[in-house]
Amino acid sequence: MDLDRIAVRTRPRGAWEGLDLGFAMARTWFLPLWRLWWWTALPTAVICLFLTGFRADLWLLALWWLKPLNEGPLLLWASRALFGESLGWRRFPETWRAGWPRRLWPYLLWRRIGMRRSFLMPLTLLEGLSGQAARERRRVMNDGGGVPFWLTLVGYHFEVILWMSLLLAVFFLVPAELPRLDLVSAVTGEGSWASWVGVLAYLLVFSVIAPFYVCAGFALYLTRRTDLEAWDLELAFREARDRRSEPAGLEPKGRFLGLLAAIAILPLVVPPDVQARPHPSLDPDQARALIQDVLAGPDFGSTMETAYWAPIERGDEPAEDSPVLPAGLPSFLRLSARVLKWLLLVGAVGVVVWLSLRMSRDWRPWRGRRARPDRRPPSPARALETSAHGIELAEVPTAVRACLQAEDRRGALALLYRASLTHLETLGPPVPDGATEGECLAAAVRNLPRSALGPLEPLTRAWQRLAYAHQEPSLELLEALLLAWCRWTQDAGASAP
Amino acid sequence: MPRQIDSIRFNETPEGIDLELRVAGPVPRALALFLDGLVRAGLYLVLIPLSALADTGVGLMLIGFFLLEWFYPVVFEVRAGATPGKRAMGLVVVHDDGTPVGLPASMIRNLLRVVDFLPVFYGVGLVSVLLDHDFRRLGDLAAGTLVLHAERRAPPRTIADTPPVQVPPGFALETQQAILSYAERGPRLSAARRVELAEVLTADGGIRGEAAVRRVEGWASWLARGRGLEAS
Numbered sequence: 001m002d003l004d005r006i007a008v009r010t011r012p013r014g015a016w017e018g019l020d021l022g023f024a025m026a027r028t029w030f031l032p033l034w035r036l037w038w039w040t041a042l043p044t045a046v047i048c049l050f051l052t053g054f055r056a057d058l059w060l061l062a063l064w065w066l067k068p069l070n071e072g073p074l075l076l077w078a079s080r081a082l083f084g085e086s087l088g089w090r091r092f093p094e095t096w097r098a099g100w101p102r103r104l105w106p107y108l109l110w111r112r113i114g115m116r117r118s119f120l121m122p123l124t125l126l127e128g129l130s131g132q133a134a135r136e137r138r139r140v141m142n143d144g145g146g147v148p149f150w151l152t153l154v155g156y157h158f159e160v161i162l163w164m165s166l167l168l169a170v171f172f173l174v175p176a177e178l179p180r181l182d183l184v185s186a187v188t189g190e191g192s193w194a195s196w197v198g199v200l201a202y203l204l205v206f207s208v209i210a211p212f213y214v215c216a217g218f219a220l221y222l223t224r225r226t227d228l229e230a231w232d233l234e235l236a237f238r239e240a241r242d243r244r245s246e247p248a249g250l251e252p253k254g255r256f257l258g259l260l261a262a263i264a265i266l267p268l269v270v271p272p273d274v275q276a277r278p279h280p281s282l283d284p285d286q287a288r289a290l291i292q293d294v295l296a297g298p299d300f301g302s303t304m305e306t307a308y309w310a311p312i313e314r315g316d317e318p319a320e321d322s323p324v325l326p327a328g329l330p331s332f333l334r335l336s337a338r339v340l341k342w343l344l345l346v347g348a349v350g351v352v353v354w355l356s357l358r359m360s361r362d363w364r365p366w367r368g369r370r371a372r373p374d375r376r377p378p379s380p381a382r383a384l385e386t387s388a389h390g391i392e393l394a395e396v397p398t399a400v401r402a403c404l405q406a407e408d409r410r411g412a413l414a415l416l417y418r419a420s421l422t423h424l425e426t427l428g429p430p431v432p433d434g435a436t437e438g439e440c441l442a443a444a445v446r447n448l449p450r451s452a453l454g455p456l457e458p459l460t461r462a463w464q465r466l467a468y469a470h471q472e473p474s475l476e477l478l479e480a481l482l483l484a485w486c487r488w489t490q491d492a493g494a495s496a497p
Numbered sequence: 498m499p500r501q502i503d504s505i506r507f508n509e510t511p512e513g514i515d516l517e518l519r520v521a522g523p524v525p526r527a528l529a530l531f532l533d534g535l536v537r538a539g540l541y542l543v544l545i546p547l548s549a550l551a552d553t554g555v556g557l558m559l560i561g562f563f564l565l566e567w568f569y570p571v572v573f574e575v576r577a578g579a580t581p582g583k584r585a586m587g588l589v590v591v592h593d594d595g596t597p598v599g600l601p602a603s604m605i606r607n608l609l610r611v612v613d614f615l616p617v618f619y620g621v622g623l624v625s626v627l628l629d630h631d632f633r634r635l636g637d638l639a640a641g642t643l644v645l646h647a648e649r650r651a652p653p654r655t656i657a658d659t660p661p662v663q664v665p666p667g668f669a670l671e672t673q674q675a676i677l678s679y680a681e682r683g684p685r686l687s688a689a690r691r692v693e694l695a696e697v698l699t700a701d702g703g704i705r706g707e708a709a710v711r712r713v714e715g716w717a718s719w720l721a722r723g724r725g726l727e728a729s
Contacts, residue, residue, distance in 0.1 A: 009503040020504035020522030028502050154524045165620025229690055236675035237697040244667050
């Protein structure tokens with residue numbers, strides 16, 4: 001046993017974790033283990049088929065009873081793989097011989113129904129004890145709790161679950177046109193072809209679960225031994241010892257210095273007759289050539305193969321059919337290229353000059369910055385000022401009537417609305433800048449008594465309809481609004497002190 | 498040398514520390530599931546007498562069944578990190594970066610139980626757990642969760658009172674840890690094995706037999722307690 005080559009990480013684990021390690025091992029080695037299981041089980045299965053007289057249920061029972069026979073080689077394979085040795089398929093006979101020792105008999109007889117089979121099998125198979133010593137050893141190893149028992153119990157259930165899942169999956173997924181799998185006879189085994197399907201499915205499930213079961217038991221065994229014998233400590237100590245006994249320090253740098261020192265003192269320690277002496281028959285030039293030869297030899301340097309993509313060289317092919325230019329063309333092309341170059345240069349200079357002129361026109365630092373244009377939204381209070389007419393409040397009725405005379409309903413209503421906004425400002429409610437028509441109206445309703453609103457509300461509605469829906473008000477409505485507006489402004493003027 | 502087989506998932510933190518998550522395999526998880534099934538069956542038995550209250554009772558009972566079926570694992574996982582069955586088996590559910598599982602992940606992994614249950618008794622889940630290198634079923638894969646062996650608080654370990662001996666230079670950190678571990682686990686090893694292990698380290702210095710054990714235990718004592726014991 002060479003602990004240094006162990007393929008699993010040795011560390012103290014709990015028993016359940018040891019079990020999980022076994023499942024990880026089985027997953028890593030699943031394919032070879034599975035193949036080995038079939039190679040072992042197929043001959044047995046064929047023999048049993050004849051012995052049981054082609055009865056599916058008996059056949060399955062026989063195969064189930066003979067399971068330890070398949071598990072021996074698996075365990076042996078796993079124990080070799082644990083230390084980095086892969087038993088290829090050429091060495092199957094050897095695997096079988098070692099995996100079926102005579103000590104395996106109890107597992108096929110009275111110990112077959114024991115619930116710690118996969119855990120105890122490594123003791124029998126790999127340690128090779130017998131008699132009193134084996135009993136003693138089993139007692140020591142068994143002290144680690146009931147996990148091997150649970151492994152076997154849960155393993156059985158895994159088999160049943162997988163088997164039922166497999167049958168049900170086939171049952172569900174086979175199209176209705178094809179012959180249906182009779183689930184009842186597949187499970188109870190009434191001699192139909194369905195029962196053979198069920199039995200073969202069970203055999204497949206055996207083969208899938210067996211590597212996991214064997215490896216889990218083996219890992220439990222390893223865990224117990226790691227616990228009892230502190231394998232992880234042995235590995236750590238050995239590593240420490242090897243590192244300490246290495247010559248000339250631990251670090252690569254130290255090793256390098258040691259090498260240099262060795263080279264430096266080499267002439268002192270080699271025997272005198274091996275030391276380099278001038279060769280009598282060689283002059284320095286010949287020696288240099290010889291040195292070059294030696295250096296060119298395969299002992300110095302190294303060869304390296306690299307693969308890379310390179311364009312395929314076309315050689316001289318294009319030279320044959322390359323077009324022959326007319327005599328004057330090259331000089332003409334050269335001349336036109338030169339002209340083009342100068343044109344581009346002149347153009348570039350011109351663009352630069354034009355740009356700088358343009359910039360100097362805008363750039364007048366002595367004038368300071370220009371005032372920003374006023375971008376505030378117009379105040380409703382200044383509505384009348386900003387109107388095109390620029391008229392006084394008292395002239396509004398005249399102007400509106402003039403518009404009405406001219407059939408300009410839009411102008412009339414606009415003027416009336418703006419005038420009423422200006423009037424609203426004199427009445428007092430603050431109207432925020434940039435307020436919409438609706439907001440102006442809402443502010444007025446909030447702040448003024450109902451009687452002081454005058455025609456504001458119908459006026460606003462009429463204006464909104466005109467402005468946003470292009471519904472022109474009737475002339476009668478406009479007249480009525482104008483009258484109401486006149487009354488409103490006069491009332492306000494009369495009530496004002 | 499290929500990577501050694503182990504049931505550990507490494508998770509590197511931004512600080513460059515490898516957290517070791519000890520992922521739990523199918524057998525403990527199946528047993529935890531079975532225990533949870535027992536607990537749930539008990540709760541169902543408690544709910545069944547409700548059906549004596551005619552239609553209302555049956556309605557209440559069915560609502561209770563529904564809540565138990567879908568939210569029993571979620572509530573326990575979000576509140577305590579594990580259902581009672583998992584707790585009994587020493588398991589805990591976490592996100593795959595090792596943080597405690599949250600409500601969304603727990604919901605997803607438990608809603609997908611339906612898929613893992615197919616075709617019967619978690620057949621799909623079993624296959625997924627056997628195939629995946631972190632023993633995750635489909636719900637775990639979708640939610641990004643892991644089922645781990647919970648860290649059990651170990652009883653404080655003691656080292657025998659051996660006169661400290663100065664550790665020779667050149668022992669790496671791992672070796673020092675192994676020496677301490679040797680002193681802690683020594684009483685559980687057989688005497689011959691203890692000597693054999695100690696001689697691995699001390700044979701170069703010509704120390705053998707019981708003296709080797711005392712020497713390594715002295716080193717452990719020196720590492721654990723420093724020279725304080727010597728001075729006092």
